[in-house]
Amino acid sequence: MSGRGEGYEDGFRTFVETRSAALLRTAVLLCGGDRHAAEDLLQNALIKTLGRWQRIEDPEAYVRQVLYRQQIGRWRLKWPRREVSVSEPPEAGRAEDSLAVAELRVVLRAALARLTTRQRTVLVLRYFEDLPEAEVAALLGCSVGTVRSTTHRSLARLRTLAPELAALGPAVEESVHPRAVEVGP
Known part of the structure; x- marks a missing residue:
């Protein structure tokens, strides 16, 4: 187009x-x-x-x-980012959404909000947008190694911030593709 x-x-x-x-x-x-x-x-x-x-x-x-x-x-701005309130009820889900998937959305959204902007951006590009590391590196103007290390540290931080993601069980992990964990509109 x-x-x-x-x-x-x-x-x-x-x-x-x-x-x-x-x-x-x-x-x-x-x-x-x-x-x-x-x-x-x-x-x-x-x-x-x-x-x-x-x-x-x-x-x-x-x-x-x-x-x-x-x-x-x-x-990259010098002043600190303002705190974002994420204490909202989950969005109205589709009929096939289970309670576990809705809970996953809330937990994941809150955990993502607590990451740095750079960490969140790398995870969104890699897993939500499903972009390869090389494309993420090109978009962010950094090396593929930086994308890999940032991804690794971001996932580790996400696991620390939201250990309950692992507690939701394998059934949820198998049924949820990154695009299924929608956050908005």
Whole structure:
């Protein structure tokens, strides 16, 4: 889907209508469950995308890269990040969602929110977006070794922050793909 042509505004509008829910879920994860920050992050990414829409060959990949780079910029800021409240009830699940999967969402969301922005970003890119290490390294502007070590340390920290994830049992682990653990919209 290219933004080229006279009806590029219609193309952009269609893109936003069809892909914004998926992009928002990614943004929510990148922001540690803070939906308001995620909406701001996505809105800024879409504004940047609109300015270059006619020259973009793969709009979704472009928007995702803008999301990741903006989030990287946030954790590079000098002032400390404000604390995010995550004491919300779980989202209304689909009929096939079990209580264990809903509990997993709440626990995972809270644990992700307690990771550093860099740790959370690497985990989201690797496991939610299912990107290979090389692509994550390219997006974050670091080496593959840095991605590997950050992933390893982030998973160890996640296990420390949420030991109850292991207590949920193998049935949940087998039934939950990273994309099934949605955090929003």
